[in-house]
Amino acid sequence: MRVLRRTLGTLLALGAALSCTAARGDDARPGDDPPAALAPFEGLLPAPVSVRAAGPGYAVGPGTVIRTGAGPGEEVRRVGELLAEQWRGPSGLPLPVVGGSDGDGIRLRLDEEAEGVGDEGYRLESAPGGVTLTARTPAGLFHAGQTLRQLLPAAGPGTVPGGTVEDRPRFAYRGAMVDVARHFFTVEQVKRYVDQLVPYKVNALHVHLTDDQGWRLAVDSWPRLAEYGGGTEVGGGPGGYWTKEQYADLVAYAGERYVDVVPEIDMPGHVNAALASYAELNCDGRAPERYTGTKVGFSSLCVGKERTYEFVDEVLGEVAELTPGRYLHIGGDEAHSTPAADYEAFMDRAQAVVGRHGKTVVAWHQLSAAGPAEGAVLQYWGHDRTAAAEKAAVASAAQAGHPVILSPSDRLYLDMKYDAATKPGLTWAGYVPVERAYSWDPGAHLAGVPESAVLGVEAPLWTETVATRADWEFMAFPRMLGLAELGWSPAGSLGWDGYRKRLAAQGPRLDAQGVNYHRSPDVPWS
Ligand code: ACM
Numbered sequence: 208m209r210v211l212r213r214t215l216g217t218l219l220a221l222g223a224a225l226s227c228t229a230a231r232g233d234d235a236r237p238g239d240d241p242p243a244a245l246a247p248f249e250g251l252l253p254a255p256v257s258v259r260a261a262g263p264g265y266a267v268g269p270g271t272v273i274r275t276g277a278g279p280g281e282e283v284r285r286v287g288e289l290l291a292e293q294w295r296g297p298s299g300l301p302l303p304v305v306g307g308s309d310g311d312g313i314r315l316r317l318d319e320e321a322e323g324v325g326d327e328g329y330r331l332e333s334a335p336g337g338v339t340l341t342a343r344t345p346a347g348l349f350h351a352g353q354t355l356r357q358l359l360p361a362a363g364p365g366t367v368p369g370g371t372v373e374d375r376p377r378f379a380y381r382g383a384m385v386d387v388a389r390h391f392f393t394v395e396q397v398k399r400y401v402d403q404l405v406p407y408k409v410n411a412l413h414v415h416l417t418d419d420q421g422w423r424l425a426v427d428s429w430p431r432l433a434e435y436g437g438g439t440e441v442g443g444g445p446g447g448y449w450t451k452e453q454y455a456d457l458v459a460y461a462g463e464r465y466v467d468v469v470p471e472i473d474m475p476g477h478v479n480a481a482l483a484s485y486a487e488l489n490c491d492g493r494a495p496e497r498y499t500g501t502k503v504g505f506s507s508l509c510v511g512k513e514r515t516y517e518f519v520d521e522v523l524g525e526v527a528e529l530t531p532g533r534y535l536h537i538g539g540d541e542a543h544s545t546p547a548a549d550y551e552a553f554m555d556r557a558q559a560v561v562g563r564h565g566k567t568v569v570a571w572h573q574l575s576a577a578g579p580a581e582g583a584v585l586q587y588w589g590h591d592r593t594a595a596a597e598k599a600a601v602a603s604a605a606q607a608g609h610p611v612i613l614s615p616s617d618r619l620y621l622d623m624k625y626d627a628a629t630k631p632g633l634t635w636a637g638y639v640p641v642e643r644a645y646s647w648d649p650g651a652h653l654a655g656v657p658e659s660a661v662l663g664v665e666a667p668l669w670t671e672t673v674a675t676r677a678d679w680e681f682m683a684f685p686r687m688l689g690l691a692e693l694g695w696s697p698a699g700s701l702g703w704d705g706y707r708k709r710l711a712a713q714g715p716r717l718d719a720q721g722v723n724y725h726r727s728p729d730v731p732w733s
Pocket residue numbers: 540541571588
């Protein structure tokens with residue numbers, strides 16, 4: 208393996224050298240007509256907005272320093288340190304981080320006037336004297352650093368090809384969801400996922416914290432939720448929960464990497480763990496047993512009871528206080544045991560609670576037919592066979608100004624099997640091979656939901672059948688990279704033929720991170 212990696216490194220470096228001699232002055236879109244062997248800029252994933260290869264590049268070596276500019280630049284310094292930390296191990300280089308901007312090396316430049324890069328984009332310019340990364344925000348510099356790493360071999364030093372990359376995202380929201388309720392996973396495992404996703408510019412992490420099988424976040428005002436309700440999982444294992452400190456640590460870790468955490472407390476259905484923990488939440492005052500199976504739709508909060516709304520207010524208040532991001536997800540899916548009128552009444556009050564705690568509502572798209580509050584975001588998880596009326600309700604909410612996050616289950620549900628040979632996973636939305644997960648256009652997916660109404664895309668990983676880190680990674684990778692490109696790259700750069708080659712070029716990087724990914728036969732892995 209090591210020999211293979213070194214060979215790959217040499218080949219990539221050779222590719223860089225070749226592209227320097229065969230300087231191309233033209234604007235190339237990475238998705239157009241990809242060459243048989245990818246030149247370094249053409250292996251970038253997500254494909255950037257534009258690339259201009261020009262002249263010789265910058266050789267990274269033992270003398271390379273990261274320069275974080277003059278002035279206060281506290282956060283730029285932190286980005287520089289973070290990039291160095293990510294990159295020291297794989298490169299084997301010391302990469303000291305220093306102030307100032309004069310001299311060769313990697314220069315981070317914050318320029319609030321920089322044009323064409325938006326809030327998260329950047330410009331990367333490479334020449335023999337060094338590489339300059341320019342952005343309007345620290346997040347843009349961080350993303351630029353991820354591009355820079357991809358221009359170098361997965362391991363060892365190398366040469367950044369000469370030229371310019373100009374880049375910015377198509378969609379503001381590029382998310383991953385993890386269900387830590389059906390099977391419990393630690394904060395450490397979720398941090399590892401963050402590390403695996405930030406190289407591809409994913410910027411949102413939705414954590415599904417509560418469900419019938421487990422309540423995974425400590426809540427001071429209702430301690431039995433986690434202590435008792437967190438004490439099992441699908442299959443009857445021991446379960447577990449995150450303390451508030453652990454959750455805050457994850458939020459901070461993700462935030463430092465420009466990933467916003469979106470916590471979900473799923474209501475009024477998917478609440479058996481809460482009902483089992485507190486008899487008073489039940490209409491009949493009797494707590495059910497904890498649940499370790501995989502059925503859905505059998506539990507409901509008691510909509511007519513005032514105590515329910517004290518619960519909602521106190522729980523959401525504590526979660527909001529721990530979460531700096533703007534969104535709070537309140538579920539709202541599969542409330543099959545809540546009569547429709549009760550569902551509407553409950554969601555009205557729950558949405559108002561979110562607003563009172565200073566957050567913006569996100570809910571699964573079932574809310575679209577039941578009165579989303581002003582500004583509420585709808586997360587669409589239907590599929591090609593979802594009833595037309597249900598899709599039309601999402602479209603009319605979008606036209607009324609509700610932003611939509613697209614998570615079509617027959618494209619982006621990472622718990623769907625790739626094919627009949629996939630061991631974990633479900634099939635109710637069909638098989639989702641790597642090509643199907645990637646080959647669709649979020650800007651034109653739902654009739655009546657124009658691109659301007661699409662906040663972004665998110666790929667949920669439900670864990671009824673996913674109990675280990677190995678299975679998690681196998682289901683998420685490589686499909687998460689397709690999500691990343693759909694969320695970031697311009698529509699004109701998308702295309703399976705180019706994408707599968709860009710994806711193959713990421714194989715050595717996933718290997719270097721020890722990711723257990725599915726080596727889909729449709730991808731020309733080296
Ligand atoms: C869902 O899959 N029930 C959102």
